[in-house]
Amino acid sequence: MKLSLSIPKQIRPFLRIQSIDSQLLPQKEKVVVVMGATGTGKSRLSIDLATHLSAEIINSDKIQVYEGLNIATNKITDEERCGVPHHLLGVADPESDFSSANFRAMASISLKSILSRRQLPIIVGGSNSFIEALVDVNFRSKYDCCFLWVDVAMxxxxxFVSDRVDKMIERGMVNEVRDFYKPNADYSRGIRRAIGVPEFDHFFRVESFCNAExxxxxxxxxxxxxxxxxxxxxxxxxxxxxxxxxxxxxRLHHLDATDVFRKRGGEAERAWENMVAGPGAAVVRRFLYDMDPVVCGSSMTLSGVAPPLMAATAATPF
Known part of the structure; x- marks a missing residue:
């Protein structure tokens, strides 16, 4: 009598060849990227996420990378950072030109350092050219990325931007820029490219010769x-x-913060939690734990979704 060595049909479904193969593949490290126009609350969201997910933040704003002019460049303050480590924030010589290639090289070093401490890297900033230079084909071969886009109706x-500039003036922006002022300076290089620096050139040139009016x-x-x-x-x-x-x-996860900016006080805080921090945290958790590949692998709008909320920890953007 011949002995059959074939696998019984009833147990074949339990042979997960695809799963076994996927386990043999090297696992990519995970990176979160928070994007959005200036003033939309990117920094606040990054702090909310970082304080709950053991993360460190890499700045990708091409002006905030320079040392100095903290008010004019609207750098996040030490208090607003809530103890979260920040990388590439105020590190470059203000007279130098910090290029996309410089950012890619230094951000890559910061990423490896953060991951070596088993922390989650969160890349945050409005300079999309820096982010695009970093997240190329080679980068994606090493890292899985989750993109959060914080958006506010123009x-x-x-x-909000108008009100924010007024507050920056009240905090001493004019004197800060005046101390940095140089006659005939090159406003196409370094930190002098920052909005809020060349605009005051004429004022500084003539202020001592003008009457008060x-x-x-x-x-x-x-x-x-x-x-x-x-x-x-x-x-x-x-x-x-x-x-x-x-x-x-x-594939960007769209977080609409428009209603947050229309409200004040406690209502604004609740709107931030319900429409930005909570949905953003839910997306990142699914991304980190591979709970829902549809949510983390496709573009979607999350405004109005209210998963478990995260407490707002940083200074409000409104």
């Missing part, structure tokens, strides 16, 4: 230029995000 954001008028014009150029920057940043999503096919 009319609402423009109003003329000086106040020129100062007001400079401040209006800062507001206008910041709003223009936000529009350009949004266009680049749309290009990354619609043309380059990046």
């Amino acid at each position: 009319p609402v954001l423009h109003s 003329t000086r106040a008028r020129i100062l007001a014009e400079a401040i209006d230029s800062v507001k206008m150029n910041t709003s223009r920057l936000a529009h350009i940043q949004l266009q680049k995000i749309h290009r990354l999503r619609n043309i380059k096919g990046w």
Whole structure:
């Protein structure tokens, strides 16, 4: 009598060849990227995530990478960081040109350092050219990325940006920039490219020769230029995000924070938790633990979703 060595049909479904093969493949490290136009609350969301997920933050803002002008460049303060380690924030010589290639090299070093401590890297900033330079084909072969896009309707954001500039002026922005001022400076290099620096050039040149009325008028014009150029920057940043999503096919998780900026006080806090921090945390948890490949592998809108909430820990963006 012949002995059959074939596998009984009833146990064949339990042979998960595909799963066994996938276990043999090297596992990619995970990276979260928080994107959005200036003023939308990217820094706040990154702190909310980092304080709950044992993470460290890599700055990808091409102006905040420079040392100095903390008010004019709107750097997150030590208090707002809530003890979360930040990388590439205020590290470059303000007179130098810090390129996309520089960012890619230094961010890669920071990523390896963060992962060696078994922490989650969160890359945050509005400079999409830096992020695009980093997240190339070689990068994606090593890392799985989860992209969070914090968005605010432009009319609402423009109003917020105007108010934010006024608060920066109250905090001493004019004197900060004046201390950095150089006649005939090159505003195409280094930190002097920052919005809020070249706009005051004319004011600093003439302020000592003008009467009070003329000086106040020129100062007001400079401040209006800062507001206008910041709003223009936000529009350009949004266009680049749309290009990354619609043309380059990046899968971005859209978090609509518009209603947050329309509210005040406790209502704004609750809206932030319900519409930004909570949904963002839910996406990241699914991404980290592979709980839902559909959610983490496709573009989706999360406004109005209310999974478990995260407490807001950083300074409010509104």
